[in-house]
Amino acid sequence: DTAVSQTPKYLVTQMGNDKSIKCEQNLGHDTMYWYKQDSKKFLKIMFSYNNKELIINETVPNRFSPKSPDKAHLNLHINSLELGDSAVYFCASSQSIQGDGGYTFGSGTRLTVV
Amino acid sequence: AQSVSQHNHHVILSEAASLELGCNYSYGGTVNLFWYVQYPGQHLQLLLKYFSGDPLVKGIKGFEAEFIKSKFSFNLRKPSVQWSDTAEYFCAARPGYSSASKIIFGSGTRLSIRP
Numbered sequence: 001d002t003a004v005s006q007t008p009k010y011l012v013t014q015m016g017n018d019k020s021i022k023c024e025q026n027l028g029h030d031t032m033y034w035y036k037q038d039s040k041k042f043l044k045i046m047f048s049y050n051n052k053e054l055i056i057n058e059t060v061p062n063r064f065s066p067k068s069p070d071k072a073h074l075n076l077h078i079n080s081l082e083l084g085d086s087a088v089y090f091c092a093s094s095q096s097i098q099g100d101g102g103y104t105f106g107s108g109t110r111l112t113v114v
Numbered sequence: 115a116q117s118v119s120q121h122n123h124h125v126i127l128s129e130a131a132s133l134e135l136g137c138n139y140s141y142g143g144t145v146n147l148f149w150y151v152q153y154p155g156q157h158l159q160l161l162l163k164y165f166s167g168d169p170l171v172k173g174i175k176g177f178e179a180e181f182i183k184s185k186f187s188f189n190l191r192k193p194s195v196q197w198s199d200t201a202e203y204f205c206a207a208r209p210g211y212s213s214a215s216k217i218i219f220g221s222g223t224r225l226s227i228r229p
Contacts, residue, residue: 004157033216041152041202043219056216090157099208099217102148102160 003027006091006106013081014114020077021109023091031055032074033092033103034066043090049074050097081113116140118207120220127195128228135190135223137179137205144210147188148217149179152202161203164188165210175199197229 004025013019025032033056034046048056049068063079074091088110092103119138127133139145146165150158162173169181179190188205205220 035219041222041224043158043204043222045216045218048216092158099146102150102163103158103217105150105157105159107157 002107004091004093004104004106006089006109008109009107010110010112012112012114015081015083017081018077018079019081019111020075021089021091021111022073022075023106024073025091025093025104025106026072027093027095027104028072029093029095029104030071031094031097031099032068032071033094034074034076035090035092035105037088037090037108039087047074047076055097078111081111083113086111086113116207116209116218118205118218118220120203120205120223122223123221124224124226126226126228129197130194133190133192133195133199133225135203135205135225137188137190137220138186139188139205139207140186141207141209146208146210146217147179147181148206148208149173149177149188149190150204150206150219152204152222154201158204161190195225195227197227199225200227201225 031050033048047066052068065077068074088108091106117140148163149161164171164181172178202222204222206217208217
């Protein structure tokens with residue numbers, strides 16, 4: 001059983017399109033995150049939700065809108081995709097908002113905008 | 115600004131060589147520290163973590179790290195590397211004073227092991 005699962009694994013789309021990435025965790029964790037990993041492997045946090053409530057929102061363009069229907073799911077919707085959005089997006093979860101025990105990461109979604 | 119620095123971008127070693135990857139953080143107070151590994155094409159996996167107590171932390175796959183508060187460092191070590199250790203290694207830190215603070219990652223160190 002995959003602990004943190006993301007779909008799709010690969011996503012190729014044209015500029016200007018709108019796309020969504022889904023994330024689900026079956027660990028019973030309270031907190032979920034979205035990280036963006038750029039071409040140089042640098043990981044930067046985008047959002048964090050705790051029990052469906054937004055707690056961290058880094059300086060991310062408002063074309064990116066996370067949605068958490070319940071604490072096991074954190075989806076990422078991206079409007080008007082741009083070339084610079086190409087990256088690997090990782091979903092993660094932690095048992096609590098303190099992040100004790102570290103994060104459990106999903107396998108990533110490689111987004112390519114052409 | 116809070117940051118995590120990994121000064122070695124790419125390390126190349128032969129099998130059985132000893133490994134030390136540097137990590138420095140900029141937080142002044144209580145800090146939680148982590149090392150993650152990302153094997154080619156895979157997601158990040160936790161290698162080890164430090165929250166408090168013994169500053170020498172042992173993790174999975176023979177890795178260990180030492181927290182040296184005076185140097186703001188948390189270097190990763192392994193006495194004898196294997197070809198299967200080829201991966202990207204990320205140091206990460208989180209201020210321990212805030213309940214909602216995020217983990218910040220370093221830029222990663224690529225480790226290549228020659229068979």
